[in-house]
Amino acid sequence: MKPLIIIYGSTGTGKSDFAVELATRFNGEIINADAMQMYKGLPIITNKLTAKEQRGIPHHILGSIELDEDPWVVTRFKREATRLISEIRAREKLPILVGGTSYYLDGLLFDNKLVEKEEQESPEGWVSNRDQLSDKYPILKGPPDAILKKLREVDPVMADRWHPNDTRKIRTSLEIYFATGRRASDIYAEQRSRRESKVANQDPTPRQNLGEILLFWLYARREALDERLDKRVDKMVQNGLLDETKEVYDYLQRRLASGETVDRSKGIWQSIGFRQFEPYLQALKETPESSELRKLKQAGIEDTKTATRQYAKYQVRWMTYKTISSLREEKLLDRLYLLDSTDIHRWNEEVLAKGVELARRFLNDEQLPLAVDISETARDVLTDSVQKSNQQATPCRKTCDFCNKVFLTEELWQTHIHSRKHHKVVRAAKKRSLVPAHYAPPRALVAVDTHMSEGHSSGNESSTSLNPP
Structure with a gap:
């Protein structure tokens, strides 16, 4: 048996702590799969465990690349992680992969599912x-x-x-x-054709190097997790988040001053906490006595909280619509166990104890229980997620002129127009007399072509309109 444990989960659910606990009990080493934690330094922005919290457990691909490096493409991560898995096993230890970048974990786990596309998409x-x-x-x-x-x-x-x-x-x-x-669309179409041909010919999926796999999904219900994430941001600010963001900002300014072109659409520049505080840092440098600094600082804190909550939501959506769908296709869904970390006071009982027992059974080749029997949350969330993963997203291109947002699937569009935030924006528009008083979203949505001015037309393109039907 060549065991491998993989830990998924959104930010704030305790993945890193859980990985250390498993490594301590089962002679393991940890491989980081969080893109931002690959960068050197910046322990607060990237939420790295301290040396004390790592408890002497070897952590690989953690704090290992420079700030000016691009994040790894999935092909590189897969290559390096596969090498490390082999080396850890050669030391007769248990490899444990953990991280919030599900793109990396899926790229490793599902051969060619993401890699072929990225080989064409990435400059490498x-x-x-x-x-x-x-x-x-x-x-x-x-x-x-x-x-x-x-x-x-x-x-x-x-x-x-x-x-x-x-x-x-x-x-x-x-x-x-x-x-x-x-x-690029032609290239991707050819790749899809090749993959479909492999499936039709029942070609085996080469996953021999990964061995036997046990997967954990650390999950927390939305309201509890949002509250926890907000408190975590406050703690990060107390622990020196602003000093770290200033360090990154000063580093960026030095590079720009030297005439260097910096691609800020990726890498450490996209880390949550830097972008949100940049207006404050710019004002602090240019007008340090400004009376607006306090407002800008508070705005940065609130924006960081919002971005963190949104990222956690995105991670859950990825797990629901991508990872679970792929697990089902690869017949690995029975190896995914959801551990409920909603109540932080019951973390030891619901996450640690249950996770350790499942890992023990797995490593001893004992029969594992059904994933839906682990907890009520596991039954509800897994059942709902499997149902959602079965639903194919309906491509579209719809624009909400009120919220100034574009949506590329019908599911996301419907979620948006029924959301509280959308209704709030529409109500505010009514008060400003931008829409007639009898406008009643979401039923009064008028399909219009958002590209009419450019000479394009598509039956799947629409927007909310200021004109009532």
């Missing part, structure tokens, strides 16, 4: 020098709206696939076209 896969490419095609250095307009000309399929604010993916799709002379 299809062009040796990104700077030379942008020198040859100046549009790549242009404003985001110009890049999107060009992509619509050469590859409208990919242009419609990305959210207008997703500048990095839009630019990457255009880079693929310039670098290869082929549309």
